Amino acid sequence: MRAYQDMVFSTAARLAGDDAQAEDISQEVFIKAYENFAHLQASPTAGGWLRTVATNLALNHLTRYRKRWRLFSEMRLNAADEDSPEPELPLPDTLLADLGADQQRVVIDDALRRLPEHQRVSLVLYHFEDLSYQEIAVRLRVSLAKVKTDIRRARAALLPMLQSSGIAP
Amino acid sequence: MNEPTQAEQELERLLHRTLRAVPLRRAPQTLESRVLGELQRRAAMPWWRRSFVHWPQVARAAFVLLCVAMAAAVVGATAAVVGATGEWAASLARAVPPEWIYDGLAVSGLLYTALFGLGIAAYRTLYRNFEIAGDLRS
Numbered sequence: 352m353r354a355y356q357d358m359v360f361s362t363a364a365r366l367a368g369d370d371a372q373a374e375d376i377s378q379e380v381f382i383k384a385y386e387n388f389a390h391l392q393a394s395p396t397a398g399g400w401l402r403t404v405a406t407n408l409a410l411n412h413l414t415r416y417r418k419r420w421r422l423f424s425e426m427r428l429n430a431a432d433e434d435s436p437e438p439e440l441p442l443p444d445t446l447l448a449d450l451g452a453d454q455q456r457v458v459i460d461d462a463l464r465r466l467p468e469h470q471r472v473s474l475v476l477y478h479f480e481d482l483s484y485q486e487i488a489v490r491l492r493v494s495l496a497k498v499k500t501d502i503r504r505a506r507a508a509l510l511p512m513l514q515s516s517g518i519a520p
Numbered sequence: 521m522n523e524p525t526q527a528e529q530e531l532e533r534l535l536h537r538t539l540r541a542v543p544l545r546r547a548p549q550t551l552e553s554r555v556l557g558e559l560q561r562r563a564a565m566p567w568w569r570r571s572f573v574h575w576p577q578v579a580r581a582a583f584v585l586l587c588v589a590m591a592a593a594v595v596g597a598t599a600a601v602v603g604a605t606g607e608w609a610a611s612l613a614r615a616v617p618p619e620w621i622y623d624g625l626a627v628s629g630l631l632y633t634a635l636f637g638l639g640i641a642a643y644r645t646l647y648r649n650f651e652i653a654g655d656l657r658s
Contacts, residue, residue, distance in 0.1 A: 356552065360545055381555045455543075478539045479540075510531060
């Protein structure tokens with residue numbers, strides 16, 4: 352458990368955007384791992400299994416508590432459908448290079464938390480979990496166009512947050 | 521949706537590099553003890569309070585048989601009640617003027633629409649207030 356708990360907690364925290372929920376999700380992941388211990392103890396893909404279960408449980412968790420509001424929230428989001436600004440070239444080669452690894456993590460976690468949930472979840476699935484746009488659309492049961500738009504807006508919103516926190520010269 | 525521009529593609533690559541370089545978060549120290557505590561709590565539970573897959577096979581079979589018997593009893597009782605009251609209900613339906621039925625349906629539709637509208641208004645008000653409060657906190 353100790354070998355994987357940081358990975359499981361990080362996965363859950365990035366998706367849920369809340370440490371207390373991430374701890375609940377992580378607990379459930381390891382209980383499921385315990386129930387499948389016979390299968391996992393000799394498996395070379397135990398880490399991947401745990402990561403997948405953490406992702407699934409985090410998405411289930413988000414769905415369970417927000418499904419009832421989805422109809423209204425999508426109506427509202429569509430009504431306020433503004434285009435994100437085009438990023439200005441040239442972009443820097445690196446972001447947050449002046450900060451240490453732990454500081455970078457804090458800045459990025461904070462920036463992710465400040466994104467709207469539908470943007471954060473899509474962005475995390477794409478950049479951290481390596482899911483394609485199509486796979487994300489299927490998992491979240493939304494259209495492909497919405498996934499692309501959410502991720503594009505999330506990136507556009509993240510850039511100034513990270514730039515204001517430190518850019519390499 | 522339009523194809524991504526060069527600037528958007530560069531931004532995607534830049535953010536991908538940045539995000540993937542982030543170290544993992546350290547799990548709370550309480551996580552391990554929470555998991556072990558929960559496992560102990562579940563292990564101490566009697567079998568009938570655990571999930572169905574952990575029940576003894578005899579208990580599972582008995583439960584399925586009991587459910588089937590109850591469903592059969594409910595279906596039988598419903599059929600008996602419908603048979604006994606069917607004639608009375610049919611005569612009542614013939615006696616009710618059709619206008620009453622149409623009026624009832626119209627009132628039901630109106631009430632449903634009003635409830636739906638109230639729900640949307642309440643959600644928008646509460647959600648926006650929640651969002652504003654969240655923005656102020658952050």
